[in-house]
Amino acid sequence: MAEIERYDISEEWAHSGIIKAGDFCFLSYCVGNIGGTIEEQINGAFDHMEERLAMVGLTLESVVQMDCLFRDVWNIPVMEKIIKERFNGKYPVRKSIQTEFAHVGGKDGLMFQADAVAYCGK
DSSP states (O other): OOOEEEEEEETTTTEEEEEEETTEEEEEEEOOSTTSOHHHHHHHHHHHHHHHHHTTTOOGGGEEEEEEEESSGGGHHHHHHHHHHHSTTOOOEEEEEEOOOOOTTGGGSOOEEEEEEEEOOO
16 A cells, blocks of 8 residues: 655644645645735645645646635636646646635625646656
């Protein structure tokens, strides 16, 4: 059986930011620039995702699936523009969900979060 490797571990949250299991890596709670504009938060989340992927030698182009959570789902076109700029045509499958975040800052705080699965096999 292949080993499961955990990275970016938070004891406070009882959370692993990235887990490598077999040929896949699972990333959760990618956020950044909380309190900024939606563009800043989406870019911040993808920056955070890139940092985690780099821990296992991967890039955004390795991402095969994303769950994108929005405070306002009508910001999907903003995310699509940023994906076109950052994923070099290697677009993952994705779904977008609107939610109320339970996060410091309330409605003016967290507006975007991404969770992802990346392929890390040969």
